[in-house]
Amino acid sequence: MTGRHAGRSSGLSRSTRQPRARPRPTRTWLLRTAALVVLVLVGLGGWLIWSGLQARDELSAARVATQQLRHALLAGDAAAAKVALAEVTAHANRAHSLTGGPVWAAAAWVPYLGRTPEAVTRAATAVDGIARGVLPGLADVAKGMNPSTLRQGDRVDIAGLEAVAPAVTAASGHLRVSERQLADIQLDGVVGPVAIGVRGLRDEVTTLGDQLDAAATATRLLPAMLGADMPRRYLVVFQNNAEARGTGGLVGAFAVVQATKGRISVVRLGSDSELKSATAPVVDLGPAYRALFGTDPALWANTNLSAHFPSAAVQQLGLWQRQFGERLDGVIAMDPVVLGYLLGPAGSPGPATLPGGERITGAKVADLTMREVYARYAAPSQVLQRKAYLQLVARAALDHLIAGGGNAHLELDALGRAAGERRLLVYSAHPEEETLLGGTALGGVVDARPGPYAAVALDNAAGSKIDYYLERQLTYSLGQCSVGGSPLRPSTITVTLRDGAPSTGLPEYVAYRLDRGPASTPQGRGGDGSTRETVLVYAAMGAQLTGATLDGATVSVTPGKDGAAPGRPVFVLSVELAAGQTRTVVLDLTEPSTDLPARSWVQPLVQPATSTVQAGTCR
Amino acid sequence: MRISRLVAAAAGLGLLLLGPSAMAAAPTYPAQAPTLTLSATSILSGDTVTITGTGFQPGSAATVTWTGSGALGSAGRVPGMAAGTLQMGTRGLTADAAGTISTGVRLTSAGDHTITLAGTAADGSPVSLSATVAVNAAAVGDPLPHTGAPLLTYTAVGLALVLLGGLVVLAVRKRRRDAAAAVAPEAAPVPETVSP
Numbered sequence: 001m002t003g004r005h006a007g008r009s010s011g012l013s014r015s016t017r018q019p020r021a022r023p024r025p026t027r028t029w030l031l032r033t034a035a036l037v038v039l040v041l042v043g044l045g046g047w048l049i050w051s052g053l054q055a056r057d058e059l060s061a062a063r064v065a066t067q068q069l070r071h072a073l074l075a076g077d078a079a080a081a082k083v084a085l086a087e088v089t090a091h092a093n094r095a096h097s098l099t100g101g102p103v104w105a106a107a108a109w110v111p112y113l114g115r116t117p118e119a120v121t122r123a124a125t126a127v128d129g130i131a132r133g134v135l136p137g138l139a140d141v142a143k144g145m146n147p148s149t150l151r152q153g154d155r156v157d158i159a160g161l162e163a164v165a166p167a168v169t170a171a172s173g174h175l176r177v178s179e180r181q182l183a184d185i186q187l188d189g190v191v192g193p194v195a196i197g198v199r200g201l202r203d204e205v206t207t208l209g210d211q212l213d214a215a216a217t218a219t220r221l222l223p224a225m226l227g228a229d230m231p232r233r234y235l236v237v238f239q240n241n242a243e244a245r246g247t248g249g250l251v252g253a254f255a256v257v258q259a260t261k262g263r264i265s266v267v268r269l270g271s272d273s274e275l276k277s278a279t280a281p282v283v284d285l286g287p288a289y290r291a292l293f294g295t296d297p298a299l300w301a302n303t304n305l306s307a308h309f310p311s312a313a314v315q316q317l318g319l320w321q322r323q324f325g326e327r328l329d330g331v332i333a334m335d336p337v338v339l340g341y342l343l344g345p346a347g348s349p350g351p352a353t354l355p356g357g358e359r360i361t362g363a364k365v366a367d368l369t370m371r372e373v374y375a376r377y378a379a380p381s382q383v384l385q386r387k388a389y390l391q392l393v394a395r396a397a398l399d400h401l402i403a404g405g406g407n408a409h410l411e412l413d414a415l416g417r418a419a420g421e422r423r424l425l426v427y428s429a430h431p432e433e434e435t436l437l438g439g440t441a442l443g444g445v446v447d448a449r450p451g452p453y454a455a456v457a458l459d460n461a462a463g464s465k466i467d468y469y470l471e472r473q474l475t476y477s478l479g480q481c482s483v484g485g486s487p488l489r490p491s492t493i494t495v496t497l498r499d500g501a502p503s504t505g506l507p508e509y510v511a512y513r514l515d516r517g518p519a520s521t522p523q524g525r526g527g528d529g530s531t532r533e534t535v536l537v538y539a540a541m542g543a544q545l546t547g548a549t550l551d552g553a554t555v556s557v558t559p560g561k562d563g564a565a566p567g568r569p570v571f572v573l574s575v576e577l578a579a580g581q582t583r584t585v586v587l588d589l590t591e592p593s594t595d596l597p598a599r600s601w602v603q604p605l606v607q608p609a610t611s612t613v614q615a616g617t618c619r
Numbered sequence: 620m621r622i623s624r625l626v627a628a629a630a631g632l633g634l635l636l637l638g639p640s641a642m643a644a645a646p647t648y649p650a651q652a653p654t655l656t657l658s659a660t661s662i663l664s665g666d667t668v669t670i671t672g673t674g675f676q677p678g679s680a681a682t683v684t685w686t687g688s689g690a691l692g693s694a695g696r697v698p699g700m701a702a703g704t705l706q707m708g709t710r711g712l713t714a715d716a717a718g719t720i721s722t723g724v725r726l727t728s729a730g731d732h733t734i735t736l737a738g739t740a741a742d743g744s745p746v747s748l749s750a751t752v753a754v755n756a757a758a759v760g761d762p763l764p765h766t767g768a769p770l771l772t773y774t775a776v777g778l779a780l781v782l783l784g785g786l787v788v789l790a791v792r793k794r795r796r797d798a799a800a801a802v803a804p805e806a807a808p809v810p811e812t813v814s815p
Contacts, residue, residue, distance in 0.1 A: 277646070278646075279645065279646065280646075281646075291653065291748070291749075292653055293650070293653075294646070294650075294651060294653075295645065295646045296646045296647060296648075296650040296651060297646070298646040299646050299647075299648050301648050301649075302646065302648065302650045305650055459650055460649065461649050461650065461651075461652060462649060463648060463649040514648070514649055515649055534650070534652045544659075544660045544661030544753055545657075545659050545660040545661060546659050546661050546662070547658065547659050548658070548659075554658065556656035556657055556658050556669060556670075556671045557656055557657065558652075558653040558654075558655055558656050558657070558750070559657060559660045559750050559751070560653070560750075572652065572653055573652075573656070574652040590661055
């Protein structure tokens, strides 16, 4: 505007008012300088945009190559990993040099608008750091941690694991530095596509970091736990999800396995009828635990009422020592669903065969051991036959697995899935190992970490096997943060339970109502498909209950503390369910406002459960 | 009446000091659900919390005791207890035919309160159950509504400032131009008037 005005007047003065034109060259000079500055700015802006677009392409190519690298590492394909690594390094390096010059440094100083170039530069630096500092070591790790070479028949190659341990730990440490660099990038006011790109990078790096952490933990834990120095003996308990317990299900069959220098063997196999209960708990887990579970965990059937697996494991190890005078090194719990994942259908090593010739496939093992077996041996006099049959299944599955011969990658995938669903749990009686296990999904801990949290576990209170049919939904809604400056936010945990059992035709053993009377009475025999569940709802640290309803009517619940010290808030109530009935429990809570991510889970039973979190983030 | 309340209070305090006795009942299968339930663990001062106990001997006597700052309720201070250290209220109750005890307690002062239910279990053994209730000062007025993303607010304020700045610059330029026009052409070539 002003420039055009000045131009017109100067032109006019040149042609008509020559004597008065002497100051005009100053204006012209100013004008030319301004034009030059504009040209330079446009040029620099153009360069920023052009190099920014190039850098974006390089970074997204680096991200794709990182994914390829991760897959190659997981598959143990060293050649593919090497190719992918070279790509990541080249792309990251180009993005870094494109955005590393003085123009980008200067652009970052522009208030507000400078945030986008600053974010691009910092992201490129972080990716370059990963490509140089973390990834080269990983190619070696991939070769060392290839499941198919680590597993040789019934033996795990301990020396191979120990050899890669330092490289894994170093790479994991380096990656966490880059992860923090990415996390520190300010994304407020950054142009949309760039912000999306940085978030994608963060997710990718976090996933890689979690996998590296898991690998690092494995290399530190496995050698000792597999008997590198001293033979180890573990109690393996098979949990029956048809009768729910906090950690999954009632302890049914059991085994003792021994690991000596990586070689695993089954020492003993038995059924719960061989296990002797006590008259008082063998381990005192403190007043909070007693207030919730009383003396009931003195019985084998009630050792795992709490969802915190270490509480169950110490009771079980204590009872074992009391009966057999032997101190075992830990407990491994699994359920028939895990056997299903391991035996197929897509996984290896394929169906197991019973001595009589019956083939147990992955698809039917859960239904067979938790429902069909009760119909097959329905008469109360057939209890021992039923237990013997279940032991046969357990034996065949264990032998099949230990003998190996299947695809180690698929088996590892199956075990990872099982651990993520809390179906495969491991406890070590050696404290330093248990500390590491507690940080993984395998530990099955109810931790005491802060942040939004909602979890639900049931204990069958009827002594029935109706939980085979139980369907569960958990919905966790978090209210707004810091309303009116309050450090607390409201939240709601909704638990929906449906008893999908038929109301007639159930085997007697499945439909008991032992909470109403002994099995010798009509009340105790039940038979109508109904059940009673003790519902444990675990909430965020510091959560308080402001009110509770069952199907819309106000209900009282028992507040308590459970899990790793100092204990997570848990709210307990008893719910009666008729066959086909759906009931809804709603807990209204207040909990601390934090920007930590919400965590939620549902105890694994047979029917699939859903868990939904509805939450905005806090600033 | 007053005497019996004080005795009940003293008994409740005695149980508290001894700590809740472990449930003496033998372990059972299937496991029993816990027997003390509350309607809430966090209430506003002046609100009532409902306390329910199950598994008591039908018709047996029981005592509910609540302690905490400002818990002084229907009963007076326990003789011999220093004022201001631990305050408590207590109430005698009777289990119904099903062995259930239920009562409401109104708590008026902010702070954590311990609620203890002591009596006789169905099998005749003594039982004491306790839980904690947080009493919050009642909110004054409505909480402020959440204002949404601050980024938008800052952006709007920033834009307004930029616009305002632009207007000021334009206004100044216009005034300068007007002033220049008013004195031109004579005043515009200032150097000429100085030069000889």
